[in-house]
Amino acid sequence: MAASMNSSVKQAGDSHRSANRGARLLAVGGGKGGVGKTFVTANLATALARLGKRVVVVDVDLDGANLHTCLGVPAPQRSLADFVSEREEDLGKLLVDTPLANLKLIGATHGNLADAQPSHLRRVRLVRGLRQLDADIVLLDLGAGAHASVLDYFLVSDDGILVLQPEPTSVENAYSFLRAAFYRRMRLAMVGHGVRQLVTMAMDQRNERGIRTPLDLLREIEATDTLEARRFVDTMRVFRPRIIVNGARTAEDVKLGFAVTSVCKKYFGIDAEYLGYVNHDDEARRSVSMRRPIVDLHSDADVSIYLQRIARKLLGLPATGSSAGAESAQSAEGRVRADDGEGRRASSVRPGEFR
Amino acid sequence: MIGIDELDHYELLEVPRTATSDEIARAYRLSQQTYGEGSLALYSMFENTDAEAIRERLDEAFRVLSDPEGRAAYDESQPVDARSTMPPSDSSAPKNGDAQESPVAVTPVESIDEVLDDYDAFEDDNGGEFDGLRLRRARLFRGYEIDEITEVTKVSGSHLRNIEDENFGDLPADVYVRGFVTAYAKTIGLDPSAVVPSYMERVLTARSEGQRGRFLGRN
Numbered sequence: 001m002a003a004s005m006n007s008s009v010k011q012a013g014d015s016h017r018s019a020n021r022g023a024r025l026l027a028v029g030g031g032k033g034g035v036g037k038t039f040v041t042a043n044l045a046t047a048l049a050r051l052g053k054r055v056v057v058v059d060v061d062l063d064g065a066n067l068h069t070c071l072g073v074p075a076p077q078r079s080l081a082d083f084v085s086e087r088e089e090d091l092g093k094l095l096v097d098t099p100l101a102n103l104k105l106i107g108a109t110h111g112n113l114a115d116a117q118p119s120h121l122r123r124v125r126l127v128r129g130l131r132q133l134d135a136d137i138v139l140l141d142l143g144a145g146a147h148a149s150v151l152d153y154f155l156v157s158d159d160g161i162l163v164l165q166p167e168p169t170s171v172e173n174a175y176s177f178l179r180a181a182f183y184r185r186m187r188l189a190m191v192g193h194g195v196r197q198l199v200t201m202a203m204d205q206r207n208e209r210g211i212r213t214p215l216d217l218l219r220e221i222e223a224t225d226t227l228e229a230r231r232f233v234d235t236m237r238v239f240r241p242r243i244i245v246n247g248a249r250t251a252e253d254v255k256l257g258f259a260v261t262s263v264c265k266k267y268f269g270i271d272a273e274y275l276g277y278v279n280h281d282d283e284a285r286r287s288v289s290m291r292r293p294i295v296d297l298h299s300d301a302d303v304s305i306y307l308q309r310i311a312r313k314l315l316g317l318p319a320t321g322s323s324a325g326a327e328s329a330q331s332a333e334g335r336v337r338a339d340d341g342e343g344r345r346a347s348s349v350r351p352g353e354f355r
Numbered sequence: 356m357i358g359i360d361e362l363d364h365y366e367l368l369e370v371p372r373t374a375t376s377d378e379i380a381r382a383y384r385l386s387q388q389t390y391g392e393g394s395l396a397l398y399s400m401f402e403n404t405d406a407e408a409i410r411e412r413l414d415e416a417f418r419v420l421s422d423p424e425g426r427a428a429y430d431e432s433q434p435v436d437a438r439s440t441m442p443p444s445d446s447s448a449p450k451n452g453d454a455q456e457s458p459v460a461v462t463p464v465e466s467i468d469e470v471l472d473d474y475d476a477f478e479d480d481n482g483g484e485f486d487g488l489r490l491r492r493a494r495l496f497r498g499y500e501i502d503e504i505t506e507v508t509k510v511s512g513s514h515l516r517n518i519e520d521e522n523f524g525d526l527p528a529d530v531y532v533r534g535f536v537t538a539y540a541k542t543i544g545l546d547p548s549a550v551v552p553s554y555m556e557r558v559l560t561a562r563s564e565g566q567r568g569r570f571l572g573r574n
Contacts (some may be wrong), residue, residue, distance in 0.1 A: 267400055
């Protein structure tokens with residue numbers, strides 16, 4: 001593992017985002033396909049753009065790229081695959097316009113499936129290049145699975161966001177993703193070879209030392225080296241994955257976010273943050289087939305309101321505040337196409353309700 | 356310093372040290388759902404024995420904190436620094452100084468109550484008014500059975516059902532209804548100061564119009 005990626009991964013956790021680090025990097029993962037990662041990413045990007053941020057959304061899913069479809073962009077001729085295969089060094093040249101102002105896309109079409117995962121060095125350059133893009137926010141749509149490259153994008157990002165759905169397979173995948181990310185992060189934080197090996201061993205759930213949980217591991221490290229243990233705990237404190245529950249139908253589903261953060265606290269000892277939830281909405285499905293983000297199509301639909309709230313939270317804005325004002329200010333330039341929605345529920349949304 | 360075996364009773368239940376007994380009861384309820392058998396959030400994470408151990412610790416935490424004397428004795432036994440440095444609103448803050456902030460300031464979803472309120476608002480297009488139907492929906496939405504409310508409030512199930520059904524004729528005098536609704540709201544985690552005036556308005560209107568024992572729900 002090259003040292004440069006190590007240090008950039010560490011940097012993301014250890015030192016906090018400084019003003020000069022360029023675009024803010026957000027990674028949206030979830031371990032499992034079909035939980036709505038791409039739907040959430042496309043709509044958060046749209047919502048952030050509508051809030052006046054210059055946003056670039058990047059499809060990192062070289063195996064199953066379809067972010068462009070959700071955004072209503074024809075399969076781009078240039079894509080991340082050109083960068084991965086070293087045909088193009090300048091990420092800026094891969095940017096494609098979307099129908100929305102402030103929102104650009106780097107697609108992942110035309111990948112060479114034989115080497116869909118970029119090499120390590122390539123990933124380092126990619127992350128560096130992304131931060132240097134002329135944008136306020138760069139959103140990465142991570143592919144499914146917990147491949148090392150996916151984990152690294154998640155870990156180097158300023159915000160690692162996990163999307164899960166209220167169903168066992170999704171929850172299981174989210175946890176195994178978190179587990180993999182956690183141990184990878186911890187191993188990078190450790191300095192000594194012996195302690196690193198201990199972390200590697202702990203990643204195997206059937207290890208001979210009987211280390212079953214991160215806390216068992218911490219105990220082992222404490223017994224070996226208190227300085228490393230201190231590092232371990234410090235790293236734990238700044239490892240803060242963010243959770244979005246997608247497809248919530250009941251209060252039980254909404255509570256899943258709290259339950260998962262509680263379990264993260266008691267299992268990993270980490271503070272996950274429940275960023276928000278998005279309700280289940282058949283209209284959202286239709287918006288995908290209409291190839292337009294629902295936030296753009298029907299900004300006042302329930303599902304859009306939830307998505308916009310999450311976007312506002314990401315910016316540290318009050319969940320609603322003057323969204324109406326910001327929106328009307330944005331609508332002129334923020335949308336190329338006029339809203340052809342029927343204004344569903346417009347009257348039922350009362351100001352101050354989504355405090 | 357950070358392991359589950361070192362969490363104190365408040366941290367286990369994820370409540371501030373200043374939590375009221377209602378807040379503690381609700382936090383315990385939520386934890387029972389989170390760590391109960393078959394909980395989705397536990398799936399693939401904790402083995403049965405571990406989950407059982409957590410449940411036992413949660414039970415113990417609730418047993419101590421739900422008893423005023425037990426809680427006082429417990430608070431007394433806690434080290435002074437834990438008591439004084441713990442910010443009331445954030446039980447998850449690191450205990451031993453040099454707290455590190457999140458890389459980027461993000462406000463997470465603050466509390467289950469906030470979510471429930473929002474969700475209610477979506478579920479219910481009925482403005483700010485709390486009628487019996489809305490109370491019933493709020494109760495079901497929060498997963499409470501009538502019996503459970505009776506257990507906590509000592510208000511009989513038939514009164515509670517009459518409140519939900521707005522059978523004002525079968526309910527006792529206003530002052531009692533007010534007390535029942537207050538207890539009902541508190542138990543399921545609604546704000547009585549929002550619920551009670553709204554509901555009582557309905558009671559008084561109906562009674563002044565001489566409507567008795569009739570279902571006045573919206574549907």
